Amino acid sequence: MGRLLKRLRSWEGLLLVILLVVLAYNILRVPNFLTITNQINLFQLGIEKAIVVLVMAFIIINGEIDLSVASMMGLAAAIVAVLYQNGTPMPLAILAALAVGAAFGLMNGYFVAKLGITSLAVTLAGYIGFRGLARMLVEDNSVGDFPEWFNRLGQQGLIGPVTLSILIYIVLAIVAALVLNRTGFGRTTYVVGNSAKVARFSGVSVERNKMILFTLSGFIAALAGVLYAARLGAVRSSTAEGFELDIITVVLLGGVSIFGGVGTMLGVLLSTYLVLNLRNGLVIAGVTGNTQTGIIGLLLILSVLLPNMAAAARSRLKRRSESAAATRAPTGAGSGAGTATG
Amino acid sequence: MMDSLLRRIRPEQFREVILALVTLGVLLFFASQIPDYFNGRSVNRLTMGMAIPLTVAVGQVLVVLTRNIDLSVSSIVGLAAYATGTLLARNNDLNPFLAILFAIALGLILGALNGLLVAYGNVPSIIATLGTLALYRVALVEFSGAKTVTTSELPAWLDDVPGANVFSAGAYDLRVMFAAALVVVILGQLVLRYLPFGRRLYAIGSNPDAARFAGLPVRRDVLLAFTLCGGLSGLAGFMFLVRFGNITVTAAQGLELQVVAAVVVGGVSILGGSGSMIGALLGVLLIEVLQTSLLRWQGMSEFVKDAILGLLILIAVTADAVILGRLREMWVRVRRRDQEAARAAAGEGAIGG
Numbered sequence A: 001m002g003r004l005l006k007r008l009r010s011w012e013g014l015l016l017v018i019l020l021v022v023l024a025y026n027i028l029r030v031p032n033f034l035t036i037t038n039q040i041n042l043f044q045l046g047i048e049k050a051i052v053v054l055v056m057a058f059i060i061i062n063g064e065i066d067l068s069v070a071s072m073m074g075l076a077a078a079i080v081a082v083l084y085q086n087g088t089p090m091p092l093a094i095l096a097a098l099a100v101g102a103a104f105g106l107m108n109g110y111f112v113a114k115l116g117i118t119s120l121a122v123t124l125a126g127y128i129g130f131r132g133l134a135r136m137l138v139e140d141n142s143v144g145d146f147p148e149w150f151n152r153l154g155q156q157g158l159i160g161p162v163t164l165s166i167l168i169y170i171v172l173a174i175v176a177a178l179v180l181n182r183t184g185f186g187r188t189t190y191v192v193g194n195s196a197k198v199a200r201f202s203g204v205s206v207e208r209n210k211m212i213l214f215t216l217s218g219f220i221a222a223l224a225g226v227l228y229a230a231r232l233g234a235v236r237s238s239t240a241e242g243f244e245l246d247i248i249t250v251v252l253l254g255g256v257s258i259f260g261g262v263g264t265m266l267g268v269l270l271s272t273y274l275v276l277n278l279r280n281g282l283v284i285a286g287v288t289g290n291t292q293t294g295i296i297g298l299l300l301i302l303s304v305l306l307p308n309m310a311a312a313a314r315s316r317l318k319r320r321s322e323s324a325a326a327t328r329a330p331t332g333a334g335s336g337a338g339t340a341t342g
Numbered sequence B: 001m002m003d004s005l006l007r008r009i010r011p012e013q014f015r016e017v018i019l020a021l022v023t024l025g026v027l028l029f030f031a032s033q034i035p036d037y038f039n040g041r042s043v044n045r046l047t048m049g050m051a052i053p054l055t056v057a058v059g060q061v062l063v064v065l066t067r068n069i070d071l072s073v074s075s076i077v078g079l080a081a082y083a084t085g086t087l088l089a090r091n092n093d094l095n096p097f098l099a100i101l102f103a104i105a106l107g108l109i110l111g112a113l114n115g116l117l118v119a120y121g122n123v124p125s126i127i128a129t130l131g132t133l134a135l136y137r138v139a140l141v142e143f144s145g146a147k148t149v150t151t152s153e154l155p156a157w158l159d160d161v162p163g164a165n166v167f168s169a170g171a172y173d174l175r176v177m178f179a180a181a182l183v184v185v186i187l188g189q190l191v192l193r194y195l196p197f198g199r200r201l202y203a204i205g206s207n208p209d210a211a212r213f214a215g216l217p218v219r220r221d222v223l224l225a226f227t228l229c230g231g232l233s234g235l236a237g238f239m240f241l242v243r244f245g246n247i248t249v250t251a252a253q254g255l256e257l258q259v260v261a262a263v264v265v266g267g268v269s270i271l272g273g274s275g276s277m278i279g280a281l282l283g284v285l286l287i288e289v290l291q292t293s294l295l296r297w298q299g300m301s302e303f304v305k306d307a308i309l310g311l312l313i314l315i316a317v318t319a320d321a322v323i324l325g326r327l328r329e330m331w332v333r334v335r336r337r338d339q340e341a342a343r344a345a346a347g348e349g350a351i352g353g
Helices: A002-029 A035-062 A068-087 A091-116 A121-137 A146-157 A164-180 A183-195 A196-199 A206-232 A243-253 A265-284 A290-330 A330-341 B004-006 B012-035 B040-066 B074-092 B097-121 B125-144 B176-194 B194-206 B208-213 B218-244 B256-264 B277-297 B301-350
Strands: A157-159 B165-169 B172-177
Touching: A035 A068, A035 A183, A035 A206, A035 A243, A035 B208, A068 A091, A068 A206, A068 A243, A068 B165, A091 A121, A091 A183, A091 B074, A121 B256, A121 B301, A146 A206, A157 A164, A164 A206, A183 A196, A196 A206, A196 B208, A206 B074, A206 B194, A243 A265, A243 A290, A243 A330, A243 B125, A265 A290, A290 B125, A290 B208, A290 B277, B004 B301, B040 B074, B040 B172, B040 B194, B040 B218, B074 B097, B074 B125, B074 B218, B074 B256, B097 B125, B097 B176, B097 B218, B125 B176, B165 B176, B172 B176, B172 B301, B176 B194, B176 B218, B176 B277, B194 B208, B194 B218, B208 B218, B218 B277, B256 B277, B256 B301, B277 B301
Parallel strands: none
Antiparallel strands: B165 B172
């Protein structure tokens, strides 16, 4: 356990170092980069993804994955747009989108938790299906003309320069960190992610935990989709397409293990800020959006590959020094192993 | 009744029978709704549309059988189509077979990269290929400089390939491309059935740990499955070039979903270890029938397609998990009872003798 903590701490340390390098680049290239307005703009550009990252961290720590979040964002945006266009009052349209998000999330959870189907397959269906529903609603139009207050909420500061989205993010991030670290639900999430079987035998309700998480995931993704619609001012069927790549990358880059059971909110928040800065730096450096996505893809692979390789190298090193110690002094093997792990 | 049926066929084979019946039902339904449904032109268009997803699906089955997934296939198809197109545009008299080989070789390399990441880097395939899906597409965008390969730059023989027939019966043609895809399916099925490599794929997917303990070359086989999947995607890239001529940087985008959907609908278990090329063929057929028929069906918008596709996948995986799980339990019970009966009979025989 102590070694695990050390590894985590070093992963977050590494993130911090990379973050400082990227930050330094941004600060050198952009005058007044660290002013509050600039920082708010930086967050504002990826705020919807950052919001979904918070719940995705729980899902992956739980040992599952939700590929359908970006399609859910698109569907929620489409629902708001089309309902409003057809005369539904905006608040009702928003409620409807959120309800659909929670309902589809619950559906995902039911298939995963109760029927025992892998989340990969279930949410792949959602990934295609929710996007398909959005396409049915919006077809190949661009639906906009939202009420003025809605666009203002999405684009302008609510308290000073701080927008509604950022406020929601701050609140959710604090809640997420507290829930994950300080509550039974958070501990259950880790336990289930480590081994659903062990969790079940020790009387933890695995199903309830998963159902709640997937429902939350659908709901939060829908919320993020509505916020995105407000910020963009218009909705297409392709709105938020491909966001799941960014979202999952940020979570894994934050040190959450794709196999579940491992990860911290601190790491995830660090990597969120890192990726926001990285995107910003790439824009400054004149890298196009498409190539940025490629770099994020590369990061995604490396964030899993590098720890794997490090772990393999470490265990090889350990085995070698253990066998060396064993041959040198068979009676002193215990102390040899002790220095190898230290 | 059920018992004797279960003695004869394995539960997995039910899937293909059920799927074939569903496809037949869908065909009959559309035939009753759309006048002149089975005319030559539509059928030919259907088979042409199947050629590319079918070729990729065969590769995908190899990967999915090992309890992995390859989401990067569409980017490999796009990249191979574009690179081969550029090559042919620059050397108009290049031997057609060299062009095909080039496309396949490119696919093999990209597939091997996926395989290395998954088998030797221990990166989960969903992560690795989600990453390379983006990376290979970016490689295409960077390589192309946002230019398009156009039909006019390509050698003339390419124009003749899509319409070329192996033979035709009346208005119905067996196009070369579809025939090639069918050959790939048959070869794939033969590999799965008869080659040790094919049998090992099932073993690896059913229980990777057990396969490793049994001394099977798990890493090598997974690498090979990904490599072959890449190679077939490269071949499909060549088909894409032949069929469409104009290749943009977004070529084949989204194809991965159609293929994964077809494979899953075709009864290849996403958890690995069970499925067949015939199932994948039926999956591709069903999805293609739905796609082409929805367009022709009055009062149906083309935008429903993906929603139905998502629903289909959900139904397929649920049916797989719930119904087949039951069937498999029953099958195991019947087999065990039979074995016990046989053992008891053998025991009596031994005492008697």
